[in-house]
Amino acid sequence: MQPLQFTCKKLPIPLLGCAVLLLISLASSCTEQEKNSLLQFLAGLLQDAGLAKLWQEGKDCCEWEGIVCNGNRTVIEVSLEYRGLEGSITPSLGNLTGLQRLNLSCNSLYGGLPLELVSSSTIMVLDVSFNQLNGDLHQLPSSASGQPLQVLNISSNLFTGQFTSATLKGVENLIALNASNNSFTGQIPTHFCNMSPSFAVLELCYNKLSGSIPPGLGNCSKLRVLKVGHNNISGTLPDELFNATSLEHLSFPRNGLQGMIDDTYIFKLSNLAILDLGENKFSGMIPDSIGQLTRLQELHLDFNNMYGELPSTLSNCTNLITLDLKINNFSGELHKVSFSNFPNLKTLDLLWNNFSGTIPESIYSCRNLIALRLSGNKFHGQLSKRLGNLKSLSFLSLANNNFSNITNALQILRSSKNLTTLFLGGNFMNETMPDNAKIDGFENLWLLNIDSCLLSGEIPFWISELANLEILSLKGNRLTGAIPAWINTLEYLIYLDISNNNLTGEIPTTLMAMPMLTSEKTAAHLDKRVFDLPVYHSPSLQYRKPIAYPKALYLSRNKFTGVIPPEIGQLKALISLAISFNNLTGPIPPSICNLTNMEVLDLSNNNLTGEIPAALENLYFLAVFDVSNNNLEGPILTGRQFNTFPNSSFAGNPRMCGPGLNHHCTSVEVGLAPTGSKGLVFVGVGVLYDQMVLSRYFG
Template sequence: MKKLQLHNKTYSKVLQMHCLGVALVLMVFCLPSPTSSCTEQEKDSLLRFLAELSQDGGLSASWQNGTDCCKWEGITCMQDGTVTPVLLPSKGLEGRISQSLGTLAGLQYLDLSHNLLSGGLPLELLSSSSIAILDVSFNQLNGTLHELPSSTPARPLQLQVLNISSNLFAGQFPSAIWKAMENLAALNASSNSFTGRITTQFCNSSPSFTLLNLRTNKFSGNIPQGLSDCSKLRVLRAGDNNLSRTLPDELFNATSFEYLSFANNDLHGVLDTANIVNLRNLITLDLGGNIFSGKIPDYIGQLKRLEEFHLNNNNMSGELPYALSNCTNLLTIDLKSNHFSGELAKVNFSNLPNLKTLDLYSNNLSGTVPKSIYSCSNLTALRLSTNHLHGQLSLRLGNLKYLSFLSLSKNNFTNITNALQILQSSKNLTAVFIGYNFWGEILAQDETIDGSGSLQVLDMQGCNFSGTIPVWILRATNLQMLILCGNRLTGPIPGWISSLRHLFYMDVSSNSLTGEIPLTLTEMPMLKSTDNATHLDSTVFELIVYNSPSLQYRMITSFPAVSNLGNNYLTGVIPPQIGQLKALAALDFSFNKLSGEIPQSVCNLTNLQVLDLSSNNLTGAIPVALNALHFISAFNISNNNLEGPIPYGGQFDTFQTSSFNGNPQLCDSVLTQKCNSAEAHQPVILSEKRADYKMAFVIAFSAFFGVGVLYDQLVLSRYFGKSY
């Protein structure tokens, strides 16, 4: 995460303007002279701060009592020796923040961000009459912010920028703080647990107030009506709270707004209000993740400066208005997961030359992809999946030279051969999702398709394709994820699969593949060593493609290493060399015709979280050493011809009996077939208590299955959730 979580340029510019403005002034007056030397009182205050740290990040090597503190690490003094900035971000500091820092009479800039500091925030810092910038973000500070003491000086506090984001603060934000902070211009209190209602008291007490970030807290109630009194407020972020009711009309009178976000709350109502035109300075409008309904008003076209428009995950409906074409500065349109209908051609995308992201996933849009979209030459991410679009891909797709993310899944597109030939002309494509289209067609084997050297993710699942796994995939030399499940592909798994040196996720399940498991499958470089994970490109997804209950991910490294060959017609034995694939998190060979024993080498797969060998013709005993695999949370060997006792101890104590059903010769105390005393005697690899393993199972299961459901039908077999 970047400092202050500045992912929007408007928000970033405003906060940086205040910080840099104050910092530049401080720099002019804080340049040390050759004769500057701090006072004993200030040295003592700093040493008391150091003494209260349990980990000082090496500061003690510099902060020596017998030396001039103006030369200490992170300390700068004015020419008279007064300590002004104390800048100690990302130093690995642990412990409490000493109130002694509040006695530094000339302290103007205190930065303790990105450390591991705990405890409360000393009131002496908030009530300081000299501090202009206070940044304690990204620590573990907790407790409540108390009211300022009655001894607070009557003169206004100098604090202009206060950043307490990404801590553990709770309770209500005390109103008395606002009264004393007449100069406050920017407050970032995001990612805490503050409660209560959002106050507008700062609008009156701090006339220069420009930026307020309350995102990811527990604020509740309605949006206060007094926001229109904030004549200079440019940035307001209050997403990811518990706000409810409708947007107050007064909100649209706050004409200075440039960034307005109430995403992921419980707001409702319609947006069809003419007052929205008052927000003519708006650059970012984010109302996603609420319960808004109705149509997008035509008035939206009068927001000429609008660059980011988010109405995703609401109950919006109707056609997309032509008026969007008038917002010529748009960079992002995010309307996914609504009920919009009609044809996309209603919007003239030719008027949006700066558009980079268009996300219309999961609506009811129909018709063909309009030609005007191909005029958006700066487009990097296009998602039209889960709609009712039809037709063939246009040759003009090649005009989108910067396109790296394309998702067309779950529509009614046709002519897969044409589509693949067109896609290869987009040389920057890294992620392509075209599954659940081209129903029943033959998967192209065209030798002229080069596979695109930039391609890292290819999803063509659920198309009912016939044919074989095409050799042109081999030429996608940077491919990392290959999803071909849910088709009718025949023939063997090609031996050249190991030539895809970056491939770590392969799902070819639910096809009609035949032959044996190729030995080359056990030579895949990305699956043989966990060290390879550091080489994955973490920016492959321009858009979020899946989420968990509390987090959202773009990083391809969030996906586990998977080999899923289930539900085919594979024969032969499981090769003993399978034990080389130590990076595997999920191995699924279920519903095939495999024979022979479960190789002992499977016990070497210490990262396995899912192992499914069910519904085959496997024989022999269950390897006892499998109970040493700590992380297995889903295990199934049912419907085989296995025999002998079921191992106990380790994760085996957590598996349901259904994991073993359909093996008449297996025995166990909980099965119908009981073991005799000789059979029951087996070595126990691990001896911890059963309760410990149940807890380990819960942790492993939660961690792995927290991956959740993929937006673009990228599912990790039946164990990992249903597709959207």
């Protein structure tokens, strides 16, 4: 998996029944003490992003930007989120004796969190999330009984340490704690339930917590949200946990949990709306009692070791919006589940299981379905015309099944006008690629994958009409003919894989004029596009945005002839280029040295001649390089990143010489060798070479 990057896109923490504060700002003057406290906070900042100009000396601070007072001239709220503030938080804000809400989130504040704020006798809501604050939370002093703090959000900072029984001791009114995305260690705390009878929200995702789930969490009678995903939690789900019957959101993804989901306990959590146990080691079947969770909206059991058929009782979960069971060992047919009972279903992900039979007709009743992934199973038959009823469908992956009649499939899918992502590869074996004017309606597609089908025919003309296409994979077929001249009319195409076919002719110069590959600047609208589901190339490599794909041309294992076009140097944005196993002749064009973003370059198994251009040493990001099995001559490059490539990258060129090869360079040849900075090693990162050799597209 790619590491998750956090941005300041905040969701509100539910106050869960606490009284809503009615904040009325009246035209009155705050006290000098409060004004000075605010100005001391301002003075402690290195960067105030213009706040000082807004807080003018002599002006009533109750009218300052981000300040709210009550009718008694007392500051009760400071809201300075998203202000671009940089520096430390001074304790002076603790002198605001009437302060009830403090929000400094989404800035660049660092240092510790002042104890005066956490132990305040007035603050009810404290939000310092998405900053760079640090320190050990367990060092905070015990507070006086009756401390009013209800909501504490310290997520997305650099806090460390453990949660001990003394952490926030005395916060009897605490309702919600969000400490996600820090570096907390130790075990999941349970003492908040004992200290605060109204404690309802505990979010600890993306930390370094370990140990097992403490049974004491079952004593949290008011707990409604428990999120501890992306930690190192192990063991099983304790029976006592199911005593927390108020739970609405139970989330433990990407941990080391194991065991089975007990049929005799899960039904007790009748208020659950979200159950996320994905990316663990759970086994067994989905229990029949899952059907008693009638309020369930999201069920995530992906990336586990679960098996068996889906229970028919799942049909009782009529509020389902997301059902994610991908990458397990589930089997059988889907007809036991009545998908027509799920009018709100938007996402159904069954990737990489052992489901068989035909697609149940009831799925076509899910009119709100946006993302449907059935790839990597054993479904068969032709697609039903009713698939066209899914007018909201944007993401469809049927790859690696046993579907037949590709012409019929495309005719049906053309009515799904909202399709942006379409995976059909690994089906329709040995059929013919349809090429006629009647296949249209795919004008909104970003990604089209019809690979590994052994289809005959040529690259079809109807693809030229896909004006928004960014990613095209037709690899692993038996396509013949030349690369069509219209290829550069796909102005947004950044990724083209037509490897492992029987394509012939020369590599056209039109391919060297692809708009998105000739410019290092990416069209702004591409950056905003997001797949409805992550696209998997392998279990550990996924893409969430089309623009994250490498800018690549994969032309290997065809029958191309002629030379590598000198115009190749125009593709300045190119990151991966693979033209191996063809019949190319002539030299490696010097212009290829202009591709300074290149990370993967594979020219192996051709009939290339001449020497390796010395300027290739300037491709500092090059991580994979292969010119083996050609007719190249002269010394191998040995400077900079070329020190890191194995001898196999140059093998099979009888007239090439250098260290590790059978032919050792003469003094004349050594004199002609390029003189790079041999002490420097540049290792490119980013594109994985796996993309060039994967035999199966995950989808």
